[in-house]
Amino acid sequence: MEQHDFKLLYATYTNRDENGERFPLIEMFGRTREGQSIAVLYKGFFPYFYLIEPPQATLDALAKDAEVRSLEPRTLFREGRPITAYKVTITRPGDTPVYRDRYGATAADIVFRSRFLYDNDLGSHIRAEGEERKTKQPYRTDLVIDASKLSPVDAFFAPLRILSLDIENLRNNQIICIGLVREFEGKIEEEILDGAEKSILEKFRRIVVEDDVDVVSGYNICNYDIPLIAARCAQNGVSTAWARNGRDVVIRRRGMDSRDGNGAKDGGKKYVDKGTNTTVEIPGRLVADSWYFARKEKRPKRESLGAMAHLILGKEKLDVDTSKMDEEWQTNPGRVKEYCLQDTRLSHEILSKIRVLEKYQAIADVAKLPLFDCLLDRNSILIDSLLIRAADKEKVVVPNNHHGDDAEAIEGGYVHEPVPGLYDNVVVFDFASLYPSVIIQNNICFTTISDQGTIVTPEGVKFLDPATKEGILPRVMKGLLTARRDSKNKMKAAKSPEERGYYNSVQNAQKILANAHYGVFASRFYRFTDRRIGGSITALARNYTTGIISKLSDEGLKVIYSDTDSIFVVSPEQTIEGTVRFAEKLSDRFTQGALTLEFEKVVSPFFLGKMKKRYFGRIVHPVQEVVVRGYETRRGDSFPLLSRTLDALFERIMEKDIEGAVELCRREIKRVAEGDVKLEDLVISKTALDESSYKVMRRKKTGEEIRAEDRLPHVQAVKKAEKFGVYVPAGMKVSWIVTNSRRTPQQVEPYIDGIPFSHTPDYHYYRDKLCDAYLRVLETFDYDRDALVEKEQLGLF
DNA sequence: TCTCGCTGCTTACC
DNA sequence: ACTGGTAAGCAGCGAGA
Numbered sequence: 084m085e086q087h088d089f090k091l092l093y094a095t096y097t098n099r100d101e102n103g104e105r106f107p108l109i110e111m112f113g114r115t116r117e118g119q120s121i122a123v124l125y126k127g128f129f130p131y132f133y134l135i136e137p138p139q140a141t142l143d144a145l146a147k148d149a150e151v152r153s154l155e156p157r158t159l160f161r162e163g164r165p166i167t168a169y170k171v172t173i174t175r176p177g178d179t180p181v182y183r184d185r186y187g188a189t190a191a192d193i194v195f196r197s198r199f200l201y202d203n204d205l206g207s208h209i210r211a212e213g214e215e216r217k218t219k220q221p222y223r224t225d226l227v228i229d230a231s232k233l234s235p236v237d238a239f240f241a242p243l244r245i246l247s248l249d250i251e252n253l254r255n256n257q258i259i260c261i262g263l264v265r266e267f268e269g270k271i272e273e274e275i276l277d278g279a280e281k282s283i284l285e286k287f288r289r290i291v292v293e294d295d296v297d298v299v300s301g302y303n304i305c306n307y308d309i310p311l312i313a314a315r316c317a318q319n320g321v322s323t324a325w326a327r328n329g330r331d332v333v334i335r336r337r338g339m340d341s342r343d344g345n346g347a348k349d350g351g352k353k354y355v356d357k358g359t360n361t362t363v364e365i366p367g368r369l370v371a372d373s374w375y376f377a378r379k380e381k382r383p384k385r386e387s388l389g390a391m392a393h394l395i396l397g398k399e400k401l402d403v404d405t406s407k408m409d410e411e412w413q414t415n416p417g418r419v420k421e422y423c424l425q426d427t428r429l430s431h432e433i434l435s436k437i438r439v440l441e442k443y444q445a446i447a448d449v450a451k452l453p454l455f456d457c458l459l460d461r462n463s464i465l466i467d468s469l470l471i472r473a474a475d476k477e478k479v480v481v482p483n484n485h486h487g488d489d490a491e492a493i494e495g496g497y498v499h500e501p502v503p504g505l506y507d508n509v510v511v512f513d514f515a516s517l518y519p520s521v522i523i524q525n526n527i528c529f530t531t532i533s534d535q536g537t538i539v540t541p542e543g544v545k546f547l548d549p550a551t552k553e554g555i556l557p558r559v560m561k562g563l564l565t566a567r568r569d570s571k572n573k574m575k576a577a578k579s580p581e582e583r584g585y586y587n588s589v590q591n592a593q594k595i596l597a598n599a600h601y602g603v604f605a606s607r608f609y610r611f612t613d614r615r616i617g618g619s620i621t622a623l624a625r626n627y628t629t630g631i632i633s634k635l636s637d638e639g640l641k642v643i644y645s646d647t648d649s650i651f652v653v654s655p656e657q658t659i660e661g662t663v664r665f666a667e668k669l670s671d672r673f674t675q676g677a678l679t680l681e682f683e684k685v686v687s688p689f690f691l692g693k694m695k696k697r698y699f700g701r702i703v704h705p706v707q708e709v710v711v712r713g714y715e716t717r718r719g720d721s722f723p724l725l726s727r728t729l730d731a732l733f734e735r736i737m738e739k740d741i742e743g744a745v746e747l748c749r750r751e752i753k754r755v756a757e758g759d760v761k762l763e764d765l766v767i768s769k770t771a772l773d774e775s776s777y778k779v780m781r782r783k784k785t786g787e788e789i790r791a792e793d794r795l796p797h798v799q800a801v802k803k804a805e806k807f808g809v810y811v812p813a814g815m816k817v818s819w820i821v822t823n824s825r826r827t828p829q830q831v832e833p834y835i836d837g838i839p840f841s842h843t844p845d846y847h848y849y850r851d852k853l854c855d856a857y858l859r860v861l862e863t864f865d866y867d868r869d870a871l872v873e874k875e876q877l878g879l880f
Numbered sequence: 881t882c883t884c885g886c887t888g889c890t891t892a893c894c
Numbered sequence: 895a896c897t898g899g900t901a902a903g904c905a906g907c908g909a910g911a
Contacts, residue, residue: 382891382892461895461896461897462896462897463896463897466897484896492898492899493898493899494899495894495898495899495900496893496894496898496899496900497900498893498894498900498901517894518898598897599897600897601897601898602897602898603897603898604897604898605897605898605899606896606897606898607896607898608895608896608897609896609897617898621898621899646893646894646900646901647893647894647899647900648894649894694901694902694903695893695900695901695902696892696893696894696900696901696902697892697893697901697902712892712893713892713893713901713902714892715903717891717892717893718890718891718892718902718903719890719891719892720890720891720892720903720904769889769890769891770890770891772889777888777889778887778888778889780887780888780906780907782907782908783907783908784908789906789907794888794905794906794907795888795889795905795906796904796905797889797890824905827905827906827907828905828906829905829906852904855903856903859902859903881911882910882911883909883910883911884908884909884910884911885907885908885909886906886907886908886909887905887906887907888904888905888906888907889903889904889905890902890903890904891901891902891903892900892901892902892903893899893900893901893902894898894899894900
């Protein structure tokens with residue numbers, strides 16, 4: 084008998100048929116406290132679901148069904164009322180959907196690996212007791228254990244083995260080299276695989292398997308490198324059995340079929356920010372695309388590796404024209420290999436720098452899930468893990484997720500009409516965790532919604548008093564918020580930067596999880612969703628915010644803006660000290676029960692135009708810092724010249740030098756109109772999707788189809804980039820410069836790293852964009868276009 | 881040919 | 895296959911001036 088504590092990275096199961104016994108074998112993969120890789124196998128757990136008040140005919144059919152292992156009556160609860168249900172245990176996990184559809188089973192769409200973890204109260208760190216297998220086949224880990232007992236343990240550190248890669252290929256797709264960076268036990272090694280393609284591919288497989296890597300990474304590897312490696316393996320007859328259970332890599336393309344045929348709409352909402360259109364799964368290991376996570380964490384203007392390395396690392400890519408790779412490989416293979424290795428290095432360093440693995444390990448820990456499930460980036464998985472466990476404990480019915488229907492959207496947060504101006508000493512208040520607090524304060528839950536409820540929301544929905552019955556949702560919320568306070572205290576008391584960083588990741592994960600709950604309750608498909616619940620949360624939140632705004636206004640205070648959980652008030656005091664005292668008093672006064680109105684900061688000066696969600700100012704308390712929201716300086720799709728000069732404009736305004744601000748704008752407008760500007764300053768970037776993602780538009784009169792590339796500048800840029808042999812994957816940003824905006828559609832030319840730009844920008848287009856943006860700020864000071872653009876500049880073209 | 885209301889699209893804010 | 899609503903601004907369409 085052995086005992087091992089391990090960090091759970093990936094869980095799955097396999098159907099077994101041994102000596103006439105059919106059963107699913109749970110397979111868990113991870114790394115032990117001591118740093119060995121481990122496969123933990125568990126036999127004896129079977130899939131099940133529930134039937135609510137099934138007819139006798141169904142029970143009879145199930146009793147005779149050879150796949151059914153047991154049929155047990157259970158009392159479950161729905162909205163507080165008892166219901167007769169049957170727990171049906173079957174043999175094969177894959178058969179569950181069949182039973183679900185045939186009998187209308189509930190709790191019948193929970194993936195088997197999750198069901199196993201929930202029922203055994205397991206999280207992301209596990210103690211396994213059992214026998215070590217003598218023959219490891221088909222597993223590829225240091226240890227293979229047949230577990231007889233599993234129990235949860237506290238989180239611990241185990242060094243993950245990370246392998247970053249980057250490939251170079253010729254025009255005919257032949258792979259000429261693979262750059263590798265290994266980070267094992269904190270040590271970094273580099274290697275280039277070259278030679279015959281077949282041997283490169285074989286070596287690559289051997290390294291993944293024999294070095295037993297936990298994480299495979301690289302820049303855009305899911306869209307590009309791995310699918311190409313897999314395709315070349317197929318061509319060369321090389322195995323892609325990279326998985327820890329001996330299986331092949333699984334590559335799924337999310338193509339047109341996953342979207343509705345007539346464009347990208349899905350119940351009125353599009354999923355553009357998901358980025359990647361291909362997912363790669365290597366069972367037992369993790370795949371972490373550094374592009375995907377860097378994009379998500381940093382929201383950069385441009386997404387090429389060069390731009391991202393510059394932004395995140397301050398390092399540069401080697402300068403090679405990839406469109407001439409074939410020639411370069413002929414004349415200077417050493418240079419190509421160095422270039423390849425440098426890219427691998429940069430990708431690897433980006434992944435480390437943004438601390439993705441640390442962040443998601445904390446989320447996995449808080450959500451009690453394998454790290455793999457958290458990297459999938461699907462909130463409902465995280466919420467399921469907490470809520471289904473809690474519901475099971477209280478014998479509460481767990482519904483299936485429903486398909487997105489055409490249910491009406493619930494009303495969201497309140498946004499106050501801005502009162503434009505340039506102010507001194509503006510106090511910003513903020514409800515701490517507004518939606519979680521609203522849930523706790525009003526005991527909002529699918530278990531407490533009741534006609535007998537004494538808590539009545541503005542929309543007339545009733546919930547039971549917590550003294551009568553505390554809801555699951557408020558309890559989970561309280562647990563998360565309390566745990567977060569605890570983590571924050573531990574963070575403050577930490578003795579080392581590592582310890583501090585760890586608790587910071589944990590408190591951040593607790594916040595993410597607390598806030599993610601509201602989202603799923605307002606969604607159209609989530610299993611516990613009830614429009615009355617999502618609607619109640621936002622309605623109450625709106626009431627709290629607008630209630631305070633009214634009170635403050637009645638008292639003669641000037642409320643100039645508010646968005647969802649924040650309130651901006653002009654201080655009646657002239658000094659910062661006086662303002663802080665004023666703010667602290669108000670914060671105390673409006674902090675009641677679970678709702679905390681925090682005094683967040685004093686901004687002075689503070690500028691607000693007539694647009695919502697846009698403002699800037701200088702924070703003077705508790706720290707010194709400039710804050711900008713919404714404006715083009717924050718947007719990845721504005722050109723650098725605009726971002727930079729707008730920032731300068733903000734500076735002038737914060738110095739109250741309005742004349743100087745106008746002068747600056749005039750100067751910049753004149754310069755760009757004269758073409759006195761660097762090309763890079765005019766580059767615009769936007770995410771471009773797959774052609775099929777765009778709505779099919781037709782000309783009204785002729786019915787003629789209008790192609791996306793003739794309608795959307797960013798799609799035009801993608802198409803034109805292809806002519807240079809540059810393929811922008813769907814979901815990645817593409818960059819361009821506008822060359823003629825007077826035509827429809829406007830003419831743009833792609834701006835590609837390493838390829839000289841040989842067109843003339845439409846300087847008047849850029850002049851007009853600058854002018855519009857400046858005026859959206861300066862109009863508050865009563866300036867118009869004539870003040871910015873010299874007369875003779877107008878109508879020149 | 882220009883203006884204006886509208887839709888589609890992307891990216892912000894919270 | 896999927897967490898939400900609110901909002902700004904750009905580009906193009908199509909109708910009317």
